[in-house]
Amino acid sequence: MATSYRVSGGGTISRRGFLALAGAATAAGWPAIARAQAREVKVGYILPMTGPLAFEAQISLNGVQLAVDEINGAGGVKSLGGAKLTLLPGDTQNKVELGNSEAARLIDQGIVALIGPFSSLVAYSVRQVTEKNKTPFLLLAAVADNLTEGGLRYVFRMQPNGKAMSTLTVNNMLEMARAAAVPVKRVAMMHEDGNFGTTMGNHVEGFAKASGFEMVQRIPYNLKSPDFTAELSKIKAARPDLLVISGYYGDSKIIAETAAKLRIGVHALVGLANAAYSNPRFIADNRELTDQLFDGNYWHNPQSARAKAVFDAYQKRFSQVMSSHSVQAYQVVHVLRDALERAASTDRDRVRDALAKTNLADHILPQDAIRFDDSGENANASPALLQVQNGRPLVVGPARFAETKPVFPVPKWKG
Amino acid sequence: MTWGLLLQAVISGLLLGGVYGLVASGLTLIFGVLRIINFAHGAIMMLAMYASYWLHALGGVDPYLSILLTAPLFFVLGVGVQRVVIEPNRRAAEHNQLLLTLGLALFLENLALVLWQGDFRTVRSAISGTSFMLGDALVEGARLVACAGAVVVCVGLFAWLRLTDAGKALRALAEEPEGAALMGIDVTRIRGVAFGMGAACVAVAGALVTPFFYVAPDVGESFNIMAFVVVVLGGMGNFLGALLGGFVIGLAESLGATLLPGSLKYLVVFLLFVLVLLLRPEGIFGGARGR
Numbered sequence: 149m150a151t152s153y154r155v156s157g158g159g160t161i162s163r164r165g166f167l168a169l170a171g172a173a174t175a176a177g178w179p180a181i182a183r184a185q186a187r188e189v190k191v192g193y194i195l196p197m198t199g200p201l202a203f204e205a206q207i208s209l210n211g212v213q214l215a216v217d218e219i220n221g222a223g224g225v226k227s228l229g230g231a232k233l234t235l236l237p238g239d240t241q242n243k244v245e246l247g248n249s250e251a252a253r254l255i256d257q258g259i260v261a262l263i264g265p266f267s268s269l270v271a272y273s274v275r276q277v278t279e280k281n282k283t284p285f286l287l288l289a290a291v292a293d294n295l296t297e298g299g300l301r302y303v304f305r306m307q308p309n310g311k312a313m314s315t316l317t318v319n320n321m322l323e324m325a326r327a328a329a330v331p332v333k334r335v336a337m338m339h340e341d342g343n344f345g346t347t348m349g350n351h352v353e354g355f356a357k358a359s360g361f362e363m364v365q366r367i368p369y370n371l372k373s374p375d376f377t378a379e380l381s382k383i384k385a386a387r388p389d390l391l392v393i394s395g396y397y398g399d400s401k402i403i404a405e406t407a408a409k410l411r412i413g414v415h416a417l418v419g420l421a422n423a424a425y426s427n428p429r430f431i432a433d434n435r436e437l438t439d440q441l442f443d444g445n446y447w448h449n450p451q452s453a454r455a456k457a458v459f460d461a462y463q464k465r466f467s468q469v470m471s472s473h474s475v476q477a478y479q480v481v482h483v484l485r486d487a488l489e490r491a492a493s494t495d496r497d498r499v500r501d502a503l504a505k506t507n508l509a510d511h512i513l514p515q516d517a518i519r520f521d522d523s524g525e526n527a528n529a530s531p532a533l534l535q536v537q538n539g540r541p542l543v544v545g546p547a548r549f550a551e552t553k554p555v556f557p558v559p560k561w562k563g
Numbered sequence: 564m565t566w567g568l569l570l571q572a573v574i575s576g577l578l579l580g581g582v583y584g585l586v587a588s589g590l591t592l593i594f595g596v597l598r599i600i601n602f603a604h605g606a607i608m609m610l611a612m613y614a615s616y617w618l619h620a621l622g623g624v625d626p627y628l629s630i631l632l633t634a635p636l637f638f639v640l641g642v643g644v645q646r647v648v649i650e651p652n653r654r655a656a657e658h659n660q661l662l663l664t665l666g667l668a669l670f671l672e673n674l675a676l677v678l679w680q681g682d683f684r685t686v687r688s689a690i691s692g693t694s695f696m697l698g699d700a701l702v703e704g705a706r707l708v709a710c711a712g713a714v715v716v717c718v719g720l721f722a723w724l725r726l727t728d729a730g731k732a733l734r735a736l737a738e739e740p741e742g743a744a745l746m747g748i749d750v751t752r753i754r755g756v757a758f759g760m761g762a763a764c765v766a767v768a769g770a771l772v773t774p775f776f777y778v779a780p781d782v783g784e785s786f787n788i789m790a791f792v793v794v795v796l797g798g799m800g801n802f803l804g805a806l807l808g809g810f811v812i813g814l815a816e817s818l819g820a821t822l823l824p825g826s827l828k829y830l831v832v833f834l835l836f837v838l839v840l841l842l843r844p845e846g847i848f849g850g851a852r853g854r
Contacts, residue, residue, distance in 0.1 A: 200784075203682050341826040381700075398782075
């Protein structure tokens with residue numbers, strides 16, 4: 149210490165020099181104290197709260213909200229002195245340019261991580277914004293494979309991507325068909341013509357040869373189309389064993405309804421990441437139509453006691469059954485909480501590094517521990533194969549998570 | 564390609580086309596008289612669908628019967644909107660009027676979102692699940708009723724325009740605004756009536772499609788864009804042209820879906836649209852003369 153008093157060269161330190169030193173010391177020490185006492189951790193979300201995906205956006209937000217309140221109610225982030233999570237909202241209206249500007253705005257407001265944005269198209273653009281600003285970006289619902297490509301460091305995806313979703317779902321269906329001794333040789337597919345549906349269509353088609361089935365019809369369609377009779381007639385004429393449908397809510401409803409009236413004549417109607425077919429609301433509104441529909445989708449683990457508790461809490465709070473979008477949204481917030489606990493910091497880079505080292509076994513998904521590979525994909529991500537039975541979507545595959553036996557082939561879809 | 568598929572395409576196209584025709588009729592009526600392009604047309608249809616939905620959900624009213632309530636209600640609503648929003652801006656530049664109706668559409672859609680969230684709602688009428696086969700082609704009961712209902716309303720509206728004093732005044736105003744005013748026609752009132760009739764048209768169309776469709780804040784878009792194409796095709800302000808144009812577009816859409824791969828069906832529709840604009844900008848059914 150004595151030597152430091154000599155720096156001003158005058159033998160003893162001047163009064164002004166001492167004050168400057170003291171000031172510097174305080175300034176260096178103060179932020180650490182401030183951080184320890186931080187009462188909030190800002191978390192941003194961007195979702196298409198208005199526009200055609202507003203319904204899905206709202207149920208996603210419900211899941212986020214449930215998790216945030218649960219964490220805050222249980223004492224916040226403990227390693228940050230019990231700091232509470234504060235949600236900052238952003239509305240993309242499902243538009244790329246709004247996704248970018250909302251993301252940038254939230255980052256300016258000091259969020260530690262961004263959750264969203266539902267649509268793959270918007271996500272593809274927003275990830276440049278988060279990457280440039282070194283902000284962890286936890287993808288929600290966006291399934292397009294290319295979102296984690298390009299060596300990005302800040303993008304993480306907990307749910308199965310398009311490839312995992314489609315190949316594992318078709319695999320589950322084929323396995324089930326083999327077990328039932330009903331061969332599936334001809335597959336037809338209808339998908340919406342945006343990035344989501346097209347990705348799914350490409351995978352199923354690309355997967356055909358290796359799996360030994362023929363893709364007899366593949367029809368992309370416009371989500372806003374009010375009639376699909378001509379398209380489905382074409383499919384019926386191609387005599388497929390399975391009809392796979394990747395779509396959103398309204399279009400998927402009209403397709404299933406028209407397929408039923410046309411007596412489409414397949415072993416099963418299978419949704420692939422379908423927004424309607426395993427949606428409790430859709431099932432409740434269309435009981436007869438939905439009975440024995442299949443859907444490969446992200447889901448929860450029905451064997452998990454924790455999942456049951458979360459579902460009860462959701463039901464109580466929002467007076468509706470929790471759907472898969474809310475499950476993903478709920479779980480992704482807990483992945484972030486886990487990373488924040490381990491990072492013990494709101495520094496975005498530290499949070500990012502903690503996310504990269506995630507190994508979370510306590511979760512509600514139908515998979516092993518959540519771990520991210522180098523590209524930011526959940527290495528163990530897996531969809532569940534569901535079938536609607538007695539008005540409830542039940543897990544029928546993979547076998548270790550199944551809660552009941554599948555009905556296959558489905559008599560009512562047979563001609 | 565089999566005859567069965569073609570027959571199916573023709574039937575589906577005609578059934579859908581009738582509804583397009585009714586929506587477009589309202590649009591073309593408003594354009595003919597007020598000379599504004601009503602971008603809020605689809606949004607008004609959406610509101611009407613919610614009206615039918617709530618009458619069904621809360622009062623157990625069949626969506627078809629709800630027309631008896633919603634059509635007069637939306638007529639009054641249309642008159643009100645015209646009086647309060649459109650009329651004060653009647654002399655504004657055309658692009659401002661365009662923005663005005665666009666703004667109205669955005670307002671109504673977001674109002675619906677605030678009031679009823681983004682939930683998709685479905686209404687089941689007794690007829691929703693019915694269908695029959697005509698040869699190899701499927702005919703859905705609800706779509707058949709929608710098409711027939713749309714045609715009946717269009718024909719009734721046409722008769723109203725031809726035979727009643729109010730209808731004649733409306734046509735006079737569309738043809739020669741100053742002359743109509745000089746003849747003592749209350750042009751302000753008639754402009755309101757035109758907008759009200761346009762709104763009533765989509766109220767009926769909304770109730771007719773609800774049993775086989777779904778209700779959501781952005782549902783009007785599915786019909787609105789097609790209605791614009793139909794109006795241009797049939798001739799701006801041409802009433803019969805709108806109905807016929809509806810059938811043409813419905814057919815183009817479903818034949819496109821049958822004959823072309825993937826989602827190219829709208830290519831046919833919009834190609835038709837561009838061709839008409841280039842070669843016959845007054846519409847294939849002879850411009851405003853068919854009124």
